[in-house]
Amino acid sequence: MLGYALRRLVLATPLLVGITFVSFLVIHLAPGEPVDIQSDESSTRSDAKIRQLLTETYGLDKPLHVQYWSWLTRLVRLDFGRSFSPDARPVLQKIGERLPVTLLLNIVELMIIVVLAIPIGVLSATRQYSTFDKITTIFVFVGFATPDFWLALMLMILFGVQLGWLPISGLRSPTWEYLAFWAQQWDFAAHLALPILVATFGGLAGFSRYMRQAMLEVVRQDYIQSARAKGLAESVVIGKHALRNALLPIVTVLGLSLPGLIGGSVIVESIFAIPGMGQLMVQAVFERDYPVIMGNLVIVATLTLVANLIADLTYSLVDPRIRVAARRSRR
């Protein structure tokens, strides 16, 4: 097990280097130097100042590999540079205060998705072509097709403007400090309700579909038949024998879908004015705050990589075949 974990870790290292390389290359993707593009945008700061800042920060007058190397060595020391915005705070600090919000949102969303999608998928698979299955299938297709930002707007109109039940922006009410402890928690939860609902919607559709598919595959296997033949109760056959096997591929799908979920927080956070990574990214793009953009990109991608690693390891933990296969392929 430890060997397998180490092997995955070693394989992930070149990817980590790749992440930094791509993030660095982005700045050179634009036709011409980034400083040129800067100059014909209506920027509040003077072009000359930006030009100087960029050249200074990234050593744009030096050869490419020198630029990359100096950026990388600073990165290793967790020095992401300073923001170009007037406060000029270190990028790491800026991201650090927003990361917990995005992480919290995504973890809660993921938990809701898993908790709901598994029973939905199992039920619609065991009762294939029933009314329940048809309704969830329709829900799945609508869920796939609904633009999250539009859903967010509609829910804001409904719950925020028309009914006035839920707050539609930020994380806390202006009066938060004066509330009692539990009222504070309640206020926080109310602010999160709509964003989480929106972010969960599409993911839930996808997962219940995968779960249904995985379940359908498993139910057809011989060992399920033999479990039934042994005279086991249907609930044991489905709940124990089938579910365990159907859950395996879901772990991988879970890992693979993380980038989408994190990407979705860009839109959700900007609509609901939640101070997370996504909102920071959008602001940075509008302000052309390059160090923040690059730092964000590196950190988000690294997080996804780590999450994928965890998914991989979980998978090998629950499915011994993977470990054995890995050992065999090494020989």
Added chain:
Amino acid sequence: MILVVLAALAPKIAPWDPNRPDVRKILDGPSRAHPLGTDQLGRDVFSRMLYGARVSLAVGFVSVGIATLIGIALGAAAGYHGGTIDAMVMRLVDLMLVFPRLFLLLAVLAFLRPSIWTIMAVIGLTGWMSVARLVRAEFLSLKEREFVLWSHSIGASSFRTIWRHILPNAIGPVLVAMTLGIPAAILTESGLSFLGLGVQPPHATWGNILNEGKDAIEIGWWLSAYPGVAILVTVLSYNLLGEGIRDALDPRLRQSVGRIVSRTR
């Protein structure tokens, strides 16, 4: 199909000029003259949506076209040659997949001036990975078949073998991926335009009509409601089309067992 026709005929059908403001009719609700109402500048939402359909669909088609070309080229090279090329391409795929797409797109767009063409290009460039994987998988199994060996044995070049013999046999899953990629690209484009970083006004797209609708959310619900419905319907129909093609091409995925069981009951 209907959508494509509507989009193509936009100048003929649209009752009003999509960019002509009318100060007397700012934020009018749906009426007979303006079936879907007007926006902050008094422009007809229905006409703007028709023109928006053109941009959204064009972005969908072109970006998926770009993604498919890259995906086929890299996937074919990896699957056919194997070895180092394969390993390199697959590492690249892995690498691209760890970047949440929207973050990567935003980062790139921060450096480029957003126009319809750059949007198409960047969405295409960040969407080829699934096609590459599919094509590679198909090639891995197809290259061992007799007809490929035969093609080699009569002295055909690798390019010719790939192009004339393997690719046509691998095109089915690619077609499905393309049909499913178009709605994804449309969603991405409208998301970017919604954030104000996609196709820029005065070009109407469904995303930026929604973006403008957001600012008038308390008075003009029609501004935000209809473009969203348009996106939903478009994406839904492409997804269903994709599923349909997949079922038609691959009977194995049709859950035949389930159907037989339900028929015998």
